[in-house]
Amino acid sequence: MNSKLMNFYKSHKPYSQFLLFGIILSLLPLLVNLGLVKYSLLTTVASILIYSIVALGLNLLLGYSGLISLGTAGFMGMGTYLTAFITADLGLPFELALIISVAVPMLIGVLTGLVSLRIEGYYLAIATLAISEILRKVFVEFDFVTNGFSGKQAQYPKLLGFLQLDRNGTYILIVFFLILVMVMMHNLVNSHTGRALSTMRGSEAAASAMGINIYRHRLLSFAIAVSFSALGGVLYMHFVKYTYPNAWILMLSLNILAVIVIGGVRSISGTILGAFIVFGVPDLILKRLPIIGSIDGAAYIFNGLLIILVILFYPNGLINMRFDIQRNFRKLFKRGEDLNG
């Protein structure tokens, strides 16, 4: 029985790994209820998972298509406000809010892309930076919908009109969406569109010669990245239950970029690792240390140093450390065998 399970696990990699990861994450509320871990840990982990979804989208854009967006925070924020407006103000169902709150930012993203992706270079980065700042201004100024600086509230989601989720339930929903996004990412990058994106990033000449419509594929990957950001925003809104303009500043977009650089470009597991480091370590470890914990902005210093170190030693992200660890382990075992024999 056990070996059967093991065979299933091995033959269905990486889906089985994703599933196992999801199951392990889903155990967290249980641990909280048993009193084994702190109540606040669930909030930290949930936000890490939400940022992982957003960062996966950006990794598709940066790692596979070679484009940079600085508007991640703006599109995420737009997702939060839209879903809050639709569920709380209009009283419409969560599912409808989810669809609209992902579709509208995606549409705006496509419009931005239509203009800025025609030209080669970093115009997307500049255009998205501008859009993000415009959006933040909208969150402040359109106070009849957004409540301005006081922010906007929403409730835990009610699924299918009758299944009211609580905090733990919403957390499980976040885990579900993360695993779904991981599976979708994995499938996409290993299909013809994923190869086309990689080709476009590696050589535009080869891409055109092989019949890849570069403009269309740039737009496509940007649209996917924006919709993952907006999805992250929707989940954030219904877990944190509160959004305000200053949560969606450039700093957040840069942090998401740091997730990819630190964790691993072109790597799903690297993105998750990066999210745990960038959004987890400051909250879970740094703040608890003596002296360092009391410094304001210690997290920024930590992230900055880490980016420098990672670029120096693991230019493709910390996830590649596992190869070195494996190699050293093997060496260690070999030496042990030599000594024994």
Place this chain on the structure above:
Amino acid sequence: MDKMDNKVLKVENLSIAFGGLKAVDNLSFDIDEGEIFGLIGPNGAGKTTVFNCITQFYKPDEGDIYFRTNTGEVENLVGKKTHEIIGKGLVRTFQNIELIRELTVVENIMVGAHVEFKASLFNQFFRLKKTRQEESRIRKRAEEILDHMGLLSIKDMLVAGQPYGVLKKIELARALMLDPKLIILDEPAAGLNDSETLSLVNIIKEIKMERNCSILLIEHDMKFVNGLCDRICAINFGKLLAIGTPEEIQGNEQVQIAYLGKEDD
């Protein structure tokens, strides 16, 4: 457009200028079906520019490029989008190898059949039946081509770090994925040693025989061109010098001057 019988490509009065420099000047030639056609000329003669005009990487200032497509119709390629060209049955390789380092050998070759994939984005996201079928069908074809070139053993290795001769073969393999009518090779033998060049000559001859396609190639190595091509077109400063069989070209005085310079009396 008259007289396209037995012709796969007909270049007529092609001209393109960069600023004041006429890189290609009123050039005309045509390629028969099943022919290996060489384009030669000294450095800077405009050979690669001609290729870039045919494949629509550059938009020529003047002239027409008629091509007999997969469906047998004759179309003018001028004004078509770069990414539309491969679908007509015309595919190229590059002087400086353009392969994707992050992809494996077989994945690089599968990119060559990109236009054949029809599965929707949704279908790919969830790896549904159509995606799986297409993937396995095209992967199999890629592996057959690799096997033919003796590269099957490295199919799952990354392209980064492969030797130069192997990279050239991989690029050629990628060009074969869609069974093109015309393959354009930009200096296929550049940087290869003698035995690699010999193996490439055999591969190109095999491709022509088995796939029943035409090949247009640029090359510096005269031995390579003479041994392989049915006809050769020599150009210099973007202008036509001569078209003919390898023997005719070797005997042509103007070609000799262009290559070796004129002897002072």
